[in-house]
Amino acid sequence: xxxxxxxDRVWDAHVVRALxxxxxxxxxxxxxxxxxxxPQAFAGLRHAGRKVRRPExxxxxxxxxxxxxxxTLPIAxxxxxxxxxxLSTNAREFGIELFDLASPGQGIVHVIGPELGAxxxxxLIVCGDSHTSTHxxxxxxxxxxxxxxxEHVLATQCIVLSKPRNLEAxxxxxxxxxxxxxxxxxxxxxxIGTAGATGHVIEYTGDAIRALSMEERMTVCNMSIxxxxxxxxxxxxxxxxxxxxxxxxxxxGAAWTAALERWRTFRSDPNAxxxxxxxxxxxxxxxxxxxxxxxxMVADIKARVPxxxxxxxxxxxxxxxxxxEYMGLKPGTPLEGIPIDRVFLGSCTNARIEDLRxxxxxxxxxxxxxxxRAMVVPGSQRVKAQAEQEGLDRVFRDAGFEWRNAGCSMCxxxxxxVLGAGERCAATSNRNFEGRQGRGGRTHLxxxxxxxxxxxxxxxxxxxxx
Amino acid sequence: MVKxxxxxxxxxxxxxxxDVDTDQIIPKQFxxxxxxTGFGSGLFFDWRADPGFELNQPAAQxxxxxxxxxxxxxxxxxxxxxWALAEYGFRAIxxxxxxxxxxxxxxxxxxxxxxxxxxxxxxxxxxxxxxxYEVVVDLEQQVVSDDRGFTARFSADAYGRELLLRGLxxxxxxxxxxxxxxxxxxxxx
Ligand code: SF4
Numbered sequence: 001x002x003x004x005x006x007x008d009r010v011w012d013a014h015v016v017r018a019l020x021x022x023x024x025x026x027x028x029x030x031x032x033x034x035x036x037x038x039p040q041a042f043a044g045l046r047h048a049g050r051k052v053r054r055p056e057x058x059x060x061x062x063x064x065x066x067x068x069x070x071x072t073l074p075i076a077x078x079x080x081x082x083x084x085x086x087l088s089t090n091a092r093e094f095g096i097e098l099f100d101l102a103s104p105g106q107g108i109v110h111v112i113g114p115e116l117g118a119x120x121x122x123x124l125i126v127c128g129d130s131h132t133s134t135h136x137x138x139x140x141x142x143x144x145x146x147x148x149x150x151e152h153v154l155a156t157q158c159i160v161l162s163k164p165r166n167l168e169a170x171x172x173x174x175x176x177x178x179x180x181x182x183x184x185x186x187x188x189x190x191x192i193g194t195a196g197a198t199g200h201v202i203e204y205t206g207d208a209i210r211a212l213s214m215e216e217r218m219t220v221c222n223m224s225i226x227x228x229x230x231x232x233x234x235x236x237x238x239x240x241x242x243x244x245x246x247x248x249x250x251x252x253g254a255a256w257t258a259a260l261e262r263w264r265t266f267r268s269d270p271n272a273x274x275x276x277x278x279x280x281x282x283x284x285x286x287x288x289x290x291x292x293x294x295x296x297m298v299a300d301i302k303a304r305v306p307x308x309x310x311x312x313x314x315x316x317x318x319x320x321x322x323x324x325e326y327m328g329l330k331p332g333t334p335l336e337g338i339p340i341d342r343v344f345l346g347s348c349t350n351a352r353i354e355d356l357r358x359x360x361x362x363x364x365x366x367x368x369x370x371x372x373r374a375m376v377v378p379g380s381q382r383v384k385a386q387a388e389q390e391g392l393d394r395v396f397r398d399a400g401f402e403w404r405n406a407g408c409s410m411c412x413x414x415x416x417x418v419l420g421a422g423e424r425c426a427a428t429s430n431r432n433f434e435g436r437q438g439r440g441g442r443t444h445l446x447x448x449x450x451x452x453x454x455x456x457x458x459x460x461x462x463x464x465x466x
Numbered sequence: 467m468v469k470x471x472x473x474x475x476x477x478x479x480x481x482x483x484x485d486v487d488t489d490q491i492i493p494k495q496f497x498x499x500x501x502x503t504g505f506g507s508g509l510f511f512d513w514r515a516d517p518g519f520e521l522n523q524p525a526a527q528x529x530x531x532x533x534x535x536x537x538x539x540x541x542x543x544x545x546x547x548x549w550a551l552a553e554y555g556f557r558a559i560x561x562x563x564x565x566x567x568x569x570x571x572x573x574x575x576x577x578x579x580x581x582x583x584x585x586x587x588x589x590x591x592x593x594x595x596x597x598x599y600e601v602v603v604d605l606e607q608q609v610v611s612d613d614r615g616f617t618a619r620f621s622a623d624a625y626g627r628e629l630l631l632r633g634l635x636x637x638x639x640x641x642x643x644x645x646x647x648x649x650x651x652x653x654x655x
Binding site for chain 1: 483484485487489490493494495497498499500501502512535536537540541542543544545546548563565566567570571574575623624625636637640641643646647650651654
């Protein structure tokens with residue numbers, strides 16, 4: 001038997017049939033659905049008179065365009081409301097479980113899958129959303145797909161894929177206090193670039209990864225797509241199993257014991273070969289902040305805004321020039337000290353309970369700078385309830401943060417939470433693209449503790465000095 | 467049903483930028499629809515507000531082939547990006563590289579992504595500055611050529627190529643695998 005990687009094992013376990021030319025038909029264990037990328041898929045099924053093959057392997061929620069304000073009021077935006085209504089009609093008609101706005105289980109699709117224990121090691125998981133890579137933190141092969149593929153999975157419970165290549169990102173050493181998973185993944189993207197892992201599945205290995213909690217592992221895998229990867233994966237271990245034990249959709253009793261035995265097989269052989277490898281020393285990573293309009297335009301908080309003229313290629317120079325113009329930044333400006341107007345603590349990258357706890361520790365007993373408007377948008381209603389039970393909502397509110405209901409919110413600004421033109425935001429989300437958080441808005445990505453500290457100071461700041 | 471693509475001759479518009487993400491191709495305010503149509507007017511919406519934007523130039527009008535920079539279509543999985551490009555009139559996109567999900571979405575919507583070497587992309591981009599410049603994209607032969615002696619070979623994803631050449635109904639095709647799917651389900655309860 002040739003040595004196999006974690007990804008090889010999960011792939012092999014899902015091949016229904018090898019089609020021609022390295023392309024396979026693969027079985028999907030879990031299909032997550034949300035309101036924005038699914039209406040056309042359901043319409044397609046209806047038009048062709050097709051059914052959902054395995055409704056019980058499909059879970060739906062509303063997250064992308066839902067308001068995060070008061071839930072008892074109807075949705076003010078009629079177009080958004082139509083999309084939310086369409087999902088509930090579709091879920092009912094096709095027999096799919098839906099966590100709607102009134103549900104205590106509602107939340108960002110990549111937060112609720114793990115929280116329910118529906119996301120499990122060795123699974124093949126798809127969703128019409130690029131950050132599906134998040135679920136790879138459990139040793140699942142989890143990938144984002146387009147709406148046509150959503151329709152295909154609904155109808156057939158299968159997906160057709162060419163096998164991606166496999167890249168090992170070995171992260172050694174241990175993190176300094178104040179530096180976390182978000183800094184690791186941003187530093188890695190800065191190193192390999194936004195297309196550094198295109199066509200590959202990244203497996204994160206090494207001591208620094210083993211030392212991370214499940215929530216931190218999700219942050220890392222979440223942003224795999226920002227390096228261009230098809231998916232990110234981390235082999236399951238005791239940390240994974242401890243997280244899953246007792247969750248509502250996790251196996252129980254004898255089934256749990258059997259599952260553990262199977263899950264333990266999902267790992268890479270010591271002599272397994274990867275198509276590519278990169279290394280990163282965690283002990284040399286400081287808090288990261290982005291200065292440009294792609295997640296790869298990132299630097300240590302102690303650095304300065306780079307000078308485009310110093311960059312290696314014409315392409316990079318042009319891109320950096322454009323980015324700095326959009327961001328309203330001058331080369332050579334120290335990153336620390338850049339004033340901000342808004343703070344967004346949220347998104348599928350960093351709005352789990354640990355993220356909120358870490359940020360609350362920073363803001364406790366302090367107050368948001370007078371020029372700053374800051375908001376916390378928990379990743380799910382369960383995260384919100386848990387935080388409230390721990391009194392974190394009070395900590396944030398007392399510090400001057402708005403405390404919202406769950407959703408994607410200002411990560412993509414489809415709902416009323418948006419940046420105004422020229423407004424500068426410290427955000428814990430994953431994309432700093434032009435206009436992502438609102439037309440003309442300027443986004444700096446960073447960790448929850450860095451964003452919390454920036455809220456208090458009113459400018460970008462090195463949280464290690466706190 | 468995918469709109470078949472075998473061979474297409476068309477005018478070229480150049481957008482020489484790298485990392486063009488799907489948030490730029492179709493901004494979020496256009497994602498609220500529940501139909502597959504109506505996205506063409508949202509294509510590059512924010513950028514089109516700038517009169518200097520490449521696609522606003524007279525020479526770019528009527529183009530059906532877009533030549534652009536590396537990592538085109540990165541970011542969000544929104545298929546709306548391809549719907550918008552197709553509805554605007556683009557049938558093929560030439561770039562040094564594409565993001566994976568975008569690539570998969572193209573093949574399912576009759577739009578051909580053509581990966582060429584950086585110097586070949588640079589050549590097409592440069593020639594596209596001349597009004598009326600056209601190229602022929604031939605998926606059967608996997609060749610891009612123009613009337614001035616430019617020819618470049620490309621290699622399309624084998625499955626995607628078949629989908630496009632034959633205009634296949636992918637779901638219909640997979641449903642023919644029913645016995646294999648059922649057998650898989652039986653052995654993996
Ligand atoms: S939080 Fe942001 S990145 Fe995550 S699923 Fe929602 S919109 Fe996408």
